[in-house]
Amino acid sequence: MNAEAQLDTRELSYAEAIREAMAIALAEDERVVLMGEDIGVYGGAFQVTGDLVERFGPDRVIDTPISELGGVGVAVGAALTGLRPIFEFQFSDFATLAMEQIVNQAAKLRFMLGGAVSVPVVMRFPAGSGTGAAAQHSQSLEAWFGHVPGLKVVQPATPEDAKGLLLGALDDPDPVMIFEHKILYKMRGQVPAGRYTTPIGKAAVRRSGGDITIVATSIMVHKALEAAETLAGAGIEAEVIDLRTVRPMDRETVLASVRKTGRLLCVYEGVKTLGIGAEVSAMVVESDAFDFLDAPVLRLGGAEAPIPYNPDLERAVVPQVEGIIEAATGLVRARV
């Protein structure tokens, strides 16, 4: 955040903060266009674009046909020709339909053309479970894209970061994928007015503590913070790191914290196996911070199952506050 933006903050919802970021970009930069299914008069599947089509017109806020592959293909082409498109998916699950354009085109072209071009496209993905939308509309697929060189992957956890990371993504010359948690859209928080950017590749320490490092992403940051309050009552001070960017990962913030606490718990909603926590764990044990570990590294991730429709089961397959408290306590009390 830059200095002048600190002068004025108001409370906005996460969705409003994203809309404000897009409005600023549309107003400031005529190269910016919004694309996506039902983002115009309908206002977007989660009402994030809202009234932007009325304010900036259908040439800037473009409804695309019901083809993610086609829509992202147009966005990638537009980026190559000098525009700054923001493509909204209705659900992050539908990224599967646009894989060719995201992974084989957007991520690769800069490298394949020897740096002669870049693809400054921003893609927004409503992600995560908790809405009763079941297996095909509730996934957390960010780790998939974190595996692809050429892509940047961010997961804002607060309204402030939702706006700042979107504006930061527009400043980036390469494709940036923003995974927005659907449950967070209504979350309210202080958001600075005007233009500011949140740096991509920089994690945030949301709570300081000396006993255990909890690295969390997206909505899990809030669950970890809630767990940390309970843990503090039991004399355990957890340091909660909001990773914010999955790729490139903020190595130094995580390592510095682990060197301090000697214990690491990774909490993320995506499927546990081969997920973000595996990468964070490996990054730590491959580094000098290994020598500071006083307990095994633990991961809390999504169950090895599709997200169920049944609300109780839906809750059971992703990490919850109680599970975080239990895992952290076990680590600090040397039970594992």
Place this chain on the structure above:
Amino acid sequence: MPVEVIMPKVDMDMAAGTIATWHVAPGDRVEKGAPLFDIETDKAAMEVEAPADGVLHHPVPEGTEVPIGAPVAWLYAEGEAVGAPQGVEPRELVAEHGTEIPLAPATGGHVPEIVSDALVGGRTSETMAVENAAADTGHLPGPEDVFRRNLDALTASRGVESLAELAALAGLPNLGALAEPRFLPDVARALGVDTAALTDPTLAPRPRATPRARALARAASLDLRTVGGSGPRRRIQAADVEAATRARAQAPPPAARSPRDGALAVTRSLGGTGTPVVLLHGFASDATSWAPLEKVLNGAPLVRMELPGHGKSAPLDVDDFAGLAGLVRRTFVDLGLDRAHVVGHSLGGALALALADTRPRSVESVTLIAPAGLGPQINGEVLAGLCRAQRVESLAPWLRELVADDAQITEGYARAAMASRADPALRAAQQRLADALFPDGVQAFDLRAALSRLDLPARIIWGRRDKIIPWHHALSAQGDVALHLFDDLGHLPHIEAAEKVGNLLRRFL
């Protein structure tokens, strides 16, 4: 039958006590009544005496909490086979951190299997020889696999090339003797560890420990095998290492000792590098007597200890030589020195020898200047005269008896000596000490056995014109003790010829 040493009840509402310090190393002899170990309870720290004569085995590690009445060690007769004592089942004790540690190693009788993956290349045949010997002798000092694994790992970690080299270092007759219980203390000594390090299964060669615990132990030069683990499956946590490091830094806490426990006055020279030199003065003397020698020894860090009722040490009553040696040993342990050269004069020489005998791992070399303890004769008249004298005029004649050349005892020297003995309480305390140690003008203690079993660099320096203790006592020394005899010196070579004695010492420092 070994004598069981139990945790005594020293205080009404005491349920358990913590072993703070052992005054006797495993495998060392202890006499009945000599200080054996210190315990700490919630309220107090106190010393426990040996209940019988014997050789100490299987002591519970320092820092362990033991319930009242539970055994903490066994005293064996000299030469008695060491195993788990008859009728005593190996049992589990609750250690301070709440995990269990087995107390006594079980006796083994069968030929152990070879664990080839625990062996470094080329060691297998050696290990087999050890095992075969073990089969012959019937038992090993602990569970065979524990002993073998610990032996192997310790040998490797101490930079000893092979088991054969270890056997040589330990002074064993052959390789197979490594597995013989009676040589266990020798093997442990050669490795620089306690015997428990070889027999205690909890002291596994590579203990389970977290990376942080390992890093902390490395930084503190702490052997993880000496640290109890509080984590799952006894994994050593950082907190365990920190506690062990703290305990080492504080142990034994000097502030916790009452004067009755008897720390002796200690002064140290400023600066200096290298292994410290501990100086023990003689009867009716004090630390200032080292001043002439110190001028020659400049550079080495010096630690001067003063005997009870001498110099700045309180006039503690001791019953006999063992009691006095215990005070010196405890003060030495409190110094926390890893290694030290020990130099003693006369009575201090006897104490230096006793210290080297009971703390061999901490003593780099021992220098005995006109030492007591190597024969019965001593000039009781001079001792009595020194104690009696209340004026310079009555002291000077006795002082002149100490040296070969009367002229060395100037009036200034005699006046200074009398000034340091002006306190009647000090003189009375010295008289009592003389009565206890030299009754009827006879040395009531004999350290010739200690001298003969000494296995570290030792030298005796004596003047042939000594009128206090006959110099020919030196001839009781074995051939590996260096003798430096001076024709023209008396009982105070380090004062009469400080430069000569200093030059001799400097060869070893």
